[in-house]
Amino acid sequence: MDPIESIKPYKDTxxxxxxxxxxxxxxxxxxxKNGLALxxxxxxxxxxxxxVTDGVNTGFxxxxxxxxxxxxxxDVIMIRVDxxxxxxxxxxxxxxxxxxxxxxxxxxxxxxIRDCNEKLFATEFSALMPTTWVSSxxxxxxxxxxxxxxxxxxxxxxxxxxxCHHGARRRARSRVSDLLCLRQAEAVASLQGHGGQVLVxxxxxxxxxxxxxxxxxxxxx
Numbered sequence: 001m002d003p004i005e006s007i008k009p010y011k012d013t014x015x016x017x018x019x020x021x022x023x024x025x026x027x028x029x030x031x032x033k034n035g036l037a038l039x040x041x042x043x044x045x046x047x048x049x050x051x052v053t054d055g056v057n058t059g060f061x062x063x064x065x066x067x068x069x070x071x072x073x074x075d076v077i078m079i080r081v082d083x084x085x086x087x088x089x090x091x092x093x094x095x096x097x098x099x100x101x102x103x104x105x106x107x108x109x110x111x112x113i114r115d116c117n118e119k120l121f122a123t124e125f126s127a128l129m130p131t132t133w134v135s136s137x138x139x140x141x142x143x144x145x146x147x148x149x150x151x152x153x154x155x156x157x158x159x160x161x162x163x164c165h166h167g168a169r170r171r172a173r174s175r176v177s178d179l180l181c182l183r184q185a186e187a188v189a190s191l192q193g194h195g196g197q198v199l200v201x202x203x204x205x206x207x208x209x210x211x212x213x214x215x216x217x218x219x220x221x
Contacts, residue, residue: 001080004030004050009060014080018052028052029074030063033081033088036095043071043098071099077106079113084157090114119156 001014009015018028028050035046048063071077077099081089093110100106123132133144134156145151 001031001033002082003032004061004063009052009054009057014078015052015060017078017080018050019054022052030061031077033092035066035068036092037068038095038098041098043095043102044068045071070102071096071104072102074099074104077104079106079108079110084155085117086157117156119154 007015021028030048030050031045037044046066046068048066050064051062053060053062077096079093079096081092083089093113096106097110100110120134122129123134126132131148133140135141141151141153
């Protein structure tokens with residue numbers, strides 16, 4: 001999972017799962033996402049047993065000394081790493097798949113995580129969702145804004161409302177060009193409200209942080 005010291009225990013789902021597992025008498029092992037390794041073909045991880053305490057904002061997790069061990073020593077591994085879905089995330093799923101091959105139950109299936117990008121997978125159900133585009137061309141973003149007015153750009157590899165930005169029809173088309181030129185983005189996602197309907201535009205970006213606050217952008221948070 002992501003660094004345990006950075007979570008907010010009052011709202012973190014991973015922490016809630018640990019509390020529930022502990023209450024059922026299970027031993028909990030904390031495995032940081034950068035602790036995975038393949039050693040002579042064996043999937044291993046830097047592990048620490050953890051005891052969690054509810055109702056406090058500090059000192060909520062007590063960790064043992066860190067040690068490296070085969071992932072096959074574990075019964076269940078739950079993948080609790082937040083996006084972005086970067087190369088570290090991708091290669092981590094391959095290592096976890098080795099553990100799965102050795103009988104460890106990995107939740108969710110590493111291959112399914114790679115195959116089913118949450119935003120792209122949603123387009124399998126286009127009839128049930130708002131108007132949605134996915135593209136890597138800046139011209140398509142401009143055309144989408146010209147057609148629908150207010151739009152929201154959102155990276156495909158992000159989560160929640162992270163790095164969502166709003167561009168309105170009333171602002172000049174050149175503003176869109178200015179944003180697109182900040183970096184050579186190739187993918188991004190966009191949402192827009194128009195006539196009571198939400199319109200979504202998804203674009204692909206190798207770096208989700210290519211947005212900057214400016215005259216025409218508004219942070220969706």
